[in-house]
Amino acid sequence: MKAVVGETVVAEAASEAVVSIEGNVYFPPDSVAAGTLRDSPTPYTCPWKGRAQYHHVVVGEMALTDGAWSY
Template identity: 45%
Template structure:
């Protein structure tokens, strides 16, 4: 079971996650969407494609661009389509 937490709040929890380049990608149905809000930030990975970012907000405190997803990844990364990974400040246990 993988779990993402920030400030004592569970953001995602799943047995069926994908591990890519050391990051746990949680399936969309395991995400607590009330804590995430999409931002305007995007980055590009040469083999995964365009990443879209989310702010994570818990108890009125926001962790900017702390999660990301590939909504329409390139062919080699289709297995993580719409999955969400968490970054700076977010604790991910597996």
């Protein structure tokens, strides 16, 4: 499975290595391309998954604000 921004692969892992919950796909941390995520100050806590860290996804000159998150 791949996460792609434009034509750039920002994460790639075997289907059995990703987790899909509520329509969102979670990639293992080591499958994310180095340098594509920047921590965001956006706060969020899920009632059942806990505190999330949002990330901006940066590809070249393009940045997707809060385009990814991790728990």
